[in-house]
Amino acid sequence: MKDNIEIHGLSFRPYISQAQIAEKIAEIGQQVSRDYKGKSPLFLAVLNGAFMFAADLIRACEIDCAISFIRLASYDGLNSSGEVKTVIGLQDEDVKGKDVVIIEDIVDTGQTMAHFVPQLEEMGPASVAIASFLVKREALESDVDIKYVGFEIPNRFVIGYGLDYDGLGRNIPDIYQLAD
Numbered sequence: 001m002k003d004n005i006e007i008h009g010l011s012f013r014p015y016i017s018q019a020q021i022a023e024k025i026a027e028i029g030q031q032v033s034r035d036y037k038g039k040s041p042l043f044l045a046v047l048n049g050a051f052m053f054a055a056d057l058i059r060a061c062e063i064d065c066a067i068s069f070i071r072l073a074s075y076d077g078l079n080s081s082g083e084v085k086t087v088i089g090l091q092d093e094d095v096k097g098k099d100v101v102i103i104e105d106i107v108d109t110g111q112t113m114a115h116f117v118p119q120l121e122e123m124g125p126a127s128v129a130i131a132s133f134l135v136k137r138e139a140l141e142s143d144v145d146i147k148y149v150g151f152e153i154p155n156r157f158v159i160g161y162g163l164d165y166d167g168l169g170r171n172i173p174d175i176y177q178l179a180d
């Protein structure tokens with residue numbers, strides 16, 4: 001990993017390497033494959049941030065599966081807007097009777113998932129589980145059940161591996177944390 005990087009004038013330090021990410025995703029892929037053996041889950045990746053985790057996770061799963069993409073809340077700078085809206089909609093028939101696994105990049109306050117999961121459950125899936133690559137456990141305000149967690153991290157802003165700071169940083173293969 002490189003030294004600190006700068007984005008929009010803020011400094012970020014190396015935090016989780018590409019190699020650690022790959023190792024963790026292989027583990028989660030095996031777990032999901034075991035749990036959903038004989039089933040054919042529908043992965044629902046939350047855009048934009050989860051696109052990279054989703055692409056890696058489904059390749060680590062050795063079961064039949066489908067994937068769809070949804071877009072929910074906009075995240076404004078460093079603070080969660082607290083507002084959740086479905087930008088790219090989902091049809092009831094897409095999820096009815098399916099074992100749905102939501103793929104998130106990061107759960108911060110949990111607002112996004114706390115709003116979205118009940119909406120999804122109304123569409124009649126057989127089951128709903130959440131896989132989030134990162135979880136800021138101490139920032140969690142809502143009671144959200146996250147079945148698959150990559151890393152629990154402190155409440156400090158991170159970028160890279162799909163995560164952005166005001167639109168930049170998603171392409172960085174490692175995860176960087178806001179420096180002091």
Ligand code: IMP
Pocket residue numbers: 049075080104105106107108109110111112113156157158159163164165
């Ligand atoms: P929540 O609704 O507060 O759980 O926020 C979830 C969304 O906020 C994530 O899907 C991200 O898009 C964004 N987010 C939260 N924390 C960070 C961070 O540290 N870096 C980049 N995006 C973040």
